[in-house]
Amino acid sequence: MTTISISQFKDYEGQTVRVGAWIANKRSSGKIAFLQLRDGSGFAQAVVVKADVAEELFALAKGVTQETSVWVTGTVKSDGGRTPLGFELEVTAMEVIAESVDYPITPKEHGTEFLMDNRHLWLRSRRQHAIMKVRNELIRATYEFYNQEGFVKIDPPIITSSAPEGTTELFETDYFGQPAYLSQTGQLYMEAAAMALGKVFSFGPTFRAEKSKTRRHLIEFWMIEPEMAFFDHDMSLELQERYVSYIAKSALENCRNELELLGRDLSKLEKVQAPFPRVRYTDAIKFLKDEGFDDIEYGDDFGAPHETAIANAHDLPVFITHWPKDIKPFYMKVDPENPELVLCADLIAPEGYGEIIGGSQREDDYDRLKEEIIKEGLDETDAYDWYLELRKYGSVPHSGFGLGLERTVAWISGIEHIREAIPFPRLLNRIHP
Numbered sequence: 001m002t003t004i005s006i007s008q009f010k011d012y013e014g015q016t017v018r019v020g021a022w023i024a025n026k027r028s029s030g031k032i033a034f035l036q037l038r039d040g041s042g043f044a045q046a047v048v049v050k051a052d053v054a055e056e057l058f059a060l061a062k063g064v065t066q067e068t069s070v071w072v073t074g075t076v077k078s079d080g081g082r083t084p085l086g087f088e089l090e091v092t093a094m095e096v097i098a099e100s101v102d103y104p105i106t107p108k109e110h111g112t113e114f115l116m117d118n119r120h121l122w123l124r125s126r127r128q129h130a131i132m133k134v135r136n137e138l139i140r141a142t143y144e145f146y147n148q149e150g151f152v153k154i155d156p157p158i159i160t161s162s163a164p165e166g167t168t169e170l171f172e173t174d175y176f177g178q179p180a181y182l183s184q185t186g187q188l189y190m191e192a193a194a195m196a197l198g199k200v201f202s203f204g205p206t207f208r209a210e211k212s213k214t215r216r217h218l219i220e221f222w223m224i225e226p227e228m229a230f231f232d233h234d235m236s237l238e239l240q241e242r243y244v245s246y247i248a249k250s251a252l253e254n255c256r257n258e259l260e261l262l263g264r265d266l267s268k269l270e271k272v273q274a275p276f277p278r279v280r281y282t283d284a285i286k287f288l289k290d291e292g293f294d295d296i297e298y299g300d301d302f303g304a305p306h307e308t309a310i311a312n313a314h315d316l317p318v319f320i321t322h323w324p325k326d327i328k329p330f331y332m333k334v335d336p337e338n339p340e341l342v343l344c345a346d347l348i349a350p351e352g353y354g355e356i357i358g359g360s361q362r363e364d365d366y367d368r369l370k371e372e373i374i375k376e377g378l379d380e381t382d383a384y385d386w387y388l389e390l391r392k393y394g395s396v397p398h399s400g401f402g403l404g405l406e407r408t409v410a411w412i413s414g415i416e417h418i419r420e421a422i423p424f425p426r427l428l429n430r431i432h433p
Contacts, residue, residue: 001073007041009087012076019044019089020097022124023068025107026061033061037072037089043126045079046072046089053092060094067100067124084257119424120433130258131420134251135409139203141250142224145243146201151226154193154200156186162383169208182207185402188331188387190227191362194398195390201226203405213428215417216304216354218406220426227400233333233343233361236399237319240347240357241274243403244317248272251412264414268350271315276347278319284310299324308352317356321345330372332360345401353411359401366391 003018004011021037021044028034033048048061064070073093079086105121115122122128146153159175160183171182186202193200202225210217226243228236248269251259259266279287284306288296291309296302302310302320310318322341325334332342344360363369369391373384409421419425424433 005041006037006039006044006085009044009076009085013078013087014076016073016075016092018071018073020071023064023066023070025066026064028062033058035061035064038124042085044085044088045083046074046091048091057094060096061091064096065100065103066106067103069097071095071097116419116430123423126261128420130261131409131413131415132423133258134255134413135405135421137251137255138247138405138409138412141247142203145246146226149199151199151201152197154190154197154202155204156183156189156202158183158205162188169210171207171209184208185223186225187227187400187402190225190400191398192390194227194229194400199226199228211428214304216407218418218422218425218427221422222405223402224405225400225402227398229396229398231399232397233399236359236361236401237278237345240359240401241276244347245272245274248412259413262413262415269412272317276317276319277314278321279310280321281323284320287313299327301327304354307348307354311348311350311352315350317350318348319345320348330376331362331369333363349407349411351411353407356407356411357401357403359399361397361399364391364395364397366395
């Protein structure tokens with residue numbers, strides 16, 4: 001007997017196979033039982049016809065409980081196009097592996113807090129399954145894109161001795177008698193790697209001790225952080241455009257069924273093609289004031305309503321470029337045409353999903369960078385000595401950026417809250433399960 005997964009049904013039409021699965025749901029009448037199977041690779045209907053099977057099998061099919069694990073044997077048949085899978089299983093035998101009793105998440109509506117308390121089980125639902133498949137596809141496409149672009153994958157440390165963007169949003173820990181921090185970005189280390197390997201990218205967890213409860217924030221999230229030697233600001237923006245366009249296209253091509261199940265408007269994703277609009281910070285401030293945002297002034301960072309207003313003026317992701325130097329991190333390169341600005345950009349996703357990328361050209365001059373480090377009150381002789389040395393031994397123009405995976409998953413999937421975009425979210429009030 002051939003054992004296959006649900007995703008392989010299309011290759012076994014007319015054949016008798018065995019599938020290991022869980023019972024996601026069921027319904028039955030006096031003469032037929034319909035079992036909704038799931039096995040991780042997908043969902044499929046199994047049909048048990050009373051007249052065609054032993055009495056014991058039909059009784060088992062009618063009585064089997066939600067999330068019981070089973071071996072099911074049957075013939076793969078076309079379902080006439082009723083489902084995205086296109087096939088179902090006509091059951092001839094079934095064996096219970098382990099019974100599920102009083103499964104807490106039933107087909108009825110449940111509150112969000114209840115579902116979050118049962119996140120380890122909520123992941124089994126069709127919706128969460130679809131979101132995780134989209135997440136996986138964005139990760140797969142990311143590796144594919146950067147491999148094709150000639151990048152090398154590098155893994156920066158998670159425990160660091162310095163704070164690239166200030167200590168106020170960092171988790172501090174004791175590292176054998178000295179302070180250390182959970183990484184909020186791998187950027188500084190990626191710059192070192194770029195000086196060795198040219199074009200590099202990292203993918204890993206990052207941590208922000210920001211006491212925020214908005215639908216856009218997580219305490220622990222995953223970042224894709226490319227860093228490129230011999231790249232100026234404009235070259236970096238062009239790479240970002242290609243990358244975001246690439247992963248959006250990959251999601252459309254390889255997760256269409258999942259996106260449709262989530263109710264995503266695919267026409268909006270189909271528009272995501274480079275080039276993206278570029279708006280200078282000063283022009284964005286003027287736009288917001290013209291739109292009636294009296295709370296925003298030059299020198300302010302943008303909040304969610306401001307980003308949404310800017311995004312709604314465009315069908316595509318939009319770059320906000322050339323920010324004031326005073327509100328950006330010390331490592332960004334000053335605009336040669338205006339020393340009050342830096343060569344950086346935030347990429348704002350459409351439809352109110354906010355910033356998904358932050359990036360800049362990095363300061364490559366030793367003396368200027370040292371001056372900025374001292375001005376920030378940071379320790380240039382210890383924590384940042386190695387970072388400064390990158391400008392001492394063959395410095396070159398270089399740029400980089402970071403894309404927040406969960407915000408991007410939320411945008412591509414069209415889901416409202418970022419907490420569904422990661423398997424086990426860490427929020428201000430949640431560290432369980």
